[in-house]
Amino acid sequence: MNRSYLFIPASNAGMILSSMILETDAIIFDLEDGVALNQKEAARTLLRNGLDTLDFLDKDIYVRVNAADTVFFKEDVLLCQHPKVHGIVLPKADMTSFLSLTKTLQPMKPTILLIESALGVVQLPQLCQASPHVIGLLLGGEDLSADFGVERTKEGHEIDLARKLVVLHAKAFNLIAIDTPYVDIEDHQGLKKEVRYAASLGYDAKVAINPRQVESIHQALQVDPKKIEEALSIVNAFEMNITQGIGVFNLNGKMIDEPIYRKAKQVVIKAKKEGHQT
Amino acid sequence: MIITKTSQAGTLESNDIVVKLMPNPEGTIQINLQSVVFKQFGKQIKALALQTLENHGITSCICDLDDKGALDYVIQARIESAIQRNL
Numbered sequence: 001m002n003r004s005y006l007f008i009p010a011s012n013a014g015m016i017l018s019s020m021i022l023e024t025d026a027i028i029f030d031l032e033d034g035v036a037l038n039q040k041e042a043a044r045t046l047l048r049n050g051l052d053t054l055d056f057l058d059k060d061i062y063v064r065v066n067a068a069d070t071v072f073f074k075e076d077v078l079l080c081q082h083p084k085v086h087g088i089v090l091p092k093a094d095m096t097s098f099l100s101l102t103k104t105l106q107p108m109k110p111t112i113l114l115i116e117s118a119l120g121v122v123q124l125p126q127l128c129q130a131s132p133h134v135i136g137l138l139l140g141g142e143d144l145s146a147d148f149g150v151e152r153t154k155e156g157h158e159i160d161l162a163r164k165l166v167v168l169h170a171k172a173f174n175l176i177a178i179d180t181p182y183v184d185i186e187d188h189q190g191l192k193k194e195v196r197y198a199a200s201l202g203y204d205a206k207v208a209i210n211p212r213q214v215e216s217i218h219q220a221l222q223v224d225p226k227k228i229e230e231a232l233s234i235v236n237a238f239e240m241n242i243t244q245g246i247g248v249f250n251l252n253g254k255m256i257d258e259p260i261y262r263k264a265k266q267v268v269i270k271a272k273k274e275g276h277q278t
Numbered sequence: 279m280i281i282t283k284t285s286q287a288g289t290l291e292s293n294d295i296v297v298k299l300m301p302n303p304e305g306t307i308q309i310n311l312q313s314v315v316f317k318q319f320g321k322q323i324k325a326l327a328l329q330t331l332e333n334h335g336i337t338s339c340i341c342d343l344d345d346k347g348a349l350d351y352v353i354q355a356r357i358e359s360a361i362q363r364n365l
Contacts, residue, residue, distance in 0.1 A: 012294075014292045014293035017293050017349065041359065042355070042359035045362075046359075048355075049352070050351060
């Protein structure tokens with residue numbers, strides 16, 4: 001599963017080129033906020049040529065199109081039919097904009113819904129079930145706080161309810177949960193803290209708005225080696241006990257049962273994926 | 279197609295190129311290139327620009343190119359955008 005999604009402005013030739021070799025797991029080429037209004041068509045042309053030419057290796061390629069109520073939407077969506085585009089990021093997602101997308105993009109592609117309006121948050125249950133092509137939810141804290149008419153703070157209390165609702169719906173409908181960007185690109189400690197907080201809620205990944213944020217995101221999402229050791233001892237003990245018909249037992253003073261085993265197993269699987277010896 | 283007004287696309291950032299199309303009273307395609315890699319790739323860049331213009335049906339223009347190390351697909355994209363802005 002992707003841990004990082006890096007936004008690359010589709011108008012920037014140098015960044016498109018260098019995105020091939022960046023460490024991010026996935027790239028979101030941005031035709032929306034990252035591109036000036038008078039550069040939209042030129043960015044689309046540049047991106048199309050870049051997709052035709054460059055090899056992005058094993059990275060998932062997404063495109064954030066302009067909002068469904070703009071004149072750029074249709075052409076942006078048509079570009080997403082390009083075979084190298086894995087999926088689409090739909091900004092200001094609500095049922096109306098999603099319907100516009102399904103009418104414009106045939107066949108549909110995997111879609112990440114950018115939840116950045118109060119309406120989008122309220123419509124989460126419908127949006128999550130709107131199509132099997134919906135694969136993920138991305139929280140957009142900046143636009144969301146603007147929609148609420150409140151100040152966006154580093155602590156993020158103004159978006160906390162939405163942050164929890166987004167991950168709740170993602171888990172309920174088996175979708176990827178991607179946390180909002182951290183806009184202070186110099187503050188790596190603050191970024192790591194926010195990534196760990198989002199991960200503690202259940203978020204799977206974080207958006208990066210600068211290549212330098214990617215490493216911090218990956219570091220913050222790594223499994224703690226102490227937890228791997230503990231999880232391994234739980235998994236081994238549970239699997240041994242269960243063969244003898246014992247489903248609940250005491251391990252170093254802690255009660256171990258099926259849910260705790262399952263959580264420990266998840267930690268072990270994640271650690272294996274990260275290349276830890278287990 | 280004859281270019282009848284001035285249009286421009288691209289930036290002066292690394293790996294990009296500024297393409298400026300203008301009318302040419304002589305009725306031909308004239309390409310003027312400035313490039314950080316003129317010595318190494320000047321001929322290829324001019325040939326690519328000419329081919330791209332011709333592929334889009336352009337028969338007359340002055341095409342000023344200020345190249346900052348753009349790859350072929352960028353040069354083509356910027357020329358295409360400059361043509362679109364001329365329509």
